[in-house]
Amino acid sequence: MDANIVIVEDEEDLLELLEYNLQKEGYETIGFLNTKTVVQILEEEDIDLLIMDRNLPGVEGSEFVGELREDGVDVPVIFLSAKDADEDIEEGFLKGGDDYITKPFNMKELLLRVKSILKRTSNKHSTETLTYRDLLLDNSSRTVSVAGKNVDVTKLEFDLLCEFIRNKHNVLERDYLLESVWGDSENYQYKTVNVAINRLKEKIDPDKTKEYIQTVRGVGYKLC
Structure with missing residues (x-):
């Protein structure tokens, strides 16, 4: 096992x-x-x-x-x-x-x-599979692939991307992300979210050509 x-x-x-x-x-x-x-x-x-x-x-x-x-x-x-x-x-x-x-x-x-x-x-563990554009997330194996190519992400980054895809039509505020992904919106700073999202974007879009995640100034982030 x-x-x-x-x-x-x-x-x-x-x-x-x-x-x-x-x-x-x-x-x-x-x-x-x-x-x-x-x-x-x-x-x-x-x-x-x-x-x-x-x-x-x-x-x-x-x-x-x-x-x-x-x-x-x-x-x-x-x-x-x-x-x-x-x-x-x-x-x-x-x-x-x-x-x-x-x-x-x-x-x-x-x-x-x-x-x-x-x-x-x-x-x-859920067997749920999530897709968005050319992203594929397999919850049973906790793997992410972009256009068929596996991308190595941490547990935190995987959970963060899941949250975006499950709420793909919504703008997600930083407080919401801290509560739903980190489980604590009081003891973490917004900078924590910003750093994690930038790190995730580097992994799933290293060439900066796909722009999966968009910053909504003063509010939070959303998929695009």
């Missing part, structure tokens, strides 16, 4: 062991010793599972996941923690965990639980 898995574990040896065993099973892994850049990865990449320690530098793991859930991030989470009291495990689930494994743990059991969660959640 192809899947992208983020692991947050502050014990470097354990992080390497987890990555090694998951990669042996065919998964792509991204490992972190803390949570500093995890939110950015979840926004920009298509992540299928998050394996999260709780005793982390700077932030408690379940608190971090709770904040993700409040921000609308629904990536499945397995807590992997030495906090093994009943109330700790209950707290992990209440904060948004999908599974909870206590340390020390059996690696085979972890791999089986990873496989089970991925199997359960893989069918949530």
Whole structure:
């Protein structure tokens, strides 16, 4: 089963062991010793599972996941923690965990639980295909093609382009885009939208001959 898995574990040896065993099973892994850049990865990449320690530098793991859930991030989470009291495990689930494994743990059991969660959640992805002019977006594979040629985009850029195509007859204000794509219109600036759209335009129209996305001065953007 192809899947992208983020692991947050502050014990470097354990992080390497987890990555090694998951990669042996065919998964792509991204490992972190803390949570500093995890939110950015979840926004920009298509992540299928998050394996999260709780005793982390700077932030408690379940608190971090709770904040993700409040921000609308629904990536499945397995807590992997030495906090093994009943109330700790209950707290992990209440904060948004999908599974909870206590340390020390059996690696085979972890791999089986990873496989089970991925199997359960893989069918949530829409098979919707979106088209506009010579753009083709396949939601099942999260791929974009322009005139039949695949273009490499981030998760954020894919979601942004989907939003434009689904609302192709409307002008989309920056506040709307921040709320619908970033999930937060209060803690991001309009510059965030401008930069992301310019980056997307460079990828789907590098020669600047097709002008898919037009700026509506003082308002926002629309497809054209």
